[in-house]
Amino acid sequence: MSKTNKSFIHVPKPTLERLKRYYTYFLQLEAEYISSEELAEKFNIKPEQVRKDFTYVNITGKPKVGYHVPSLIKELGLLFGKEVLENIIIIGAGNLGSALAKYSGFEKLGVKVVAIFDNDPKKIGSFVGELAVLPLSAIERVVKRFKVKIGVICVPEESAQEAANLLVGVGIKAIWNFAPVPIDVPETVIVENQDISSGILTIKHILDKK
Template structure:
């Protein structure tokens, strides 16, 4: 029985799921460094959580550790890879060929999580036809064709805030299921559409706040914040 099938039954607490993504990142890292085993203590230290939390989270997985030895990194990683479907490639499109859109096209990390950029779009005639990385910038009229051809379900919105809602409407109209929103705009879309807000200013607001706090009191814990 695969994870896909089991998932309906075996559910993770939301908080656990968020941390599983971090474990995945850290485990990939130390696996690449050639490490074989890892202790809950090692993971906890890097992620600034407790070892108990790590073990509790892992108790939702099938991988088991050995007392005094820890967990086999590869085993955890394989289970998480299957859980996150990093092997199953998903085609995404990017709307907006500005700085951010271009950065995404050239982003190297997608292959690790089973994501591929199928196309990039813009409505500026001066950008259409130019190359961004390996891709030629397409006009929005090609949207429908590309979405159908590559079975695209996820679209990244990299347009100015003023155009974000309009673009979201257009994408939803063409059957896009999930919006990866890099604009600061809070999007208004039907409830069945997944929205992942990636507005980076929000992270910085938190940092500014923590800095202000730490300047007053020197005893600060839990200052490592992770997205997710």
């Protein structure tokens, strides 16, 4: 059984975060091989940490050659479920939601945006890329038709919990939350908060210290 079988392996969160960064980097890399030293320099960590991280995937490096990049992409793709295409929906057709809906890199990660929703009558019926903005009343139908498990929240703070409730109510299993506020959902629902405000403040804080 491959070590990347998701039912078998448990990857610590810090390692998982690094593996995600490696994977994104590998997708852009033209080289066939890469050494742990090169990766360590790229991500400002120790080579020993890189080698330890790769013990969680079913591949080993070659002495004086390094790791085979296509094999790493394949194994990490299995780890992150890239081979299984997941349909996602977006609530909020503002600037951020529209940008995400038009992002061309999702399908490389095994994700496809199949619908975008809004409650603004002026936006409903307009197009974001190839997607027509749909009313919130159409969410349940779309989720069932496309077997959607992931919902993205790109609405103002005051509307975030309502959007979360709507997604949970139609059976969404995971939420990617871009609203600058925590949302309350059942423990069975996965939530990944993407706080843009917090991120930029962290960057500014680090810059101020330099």
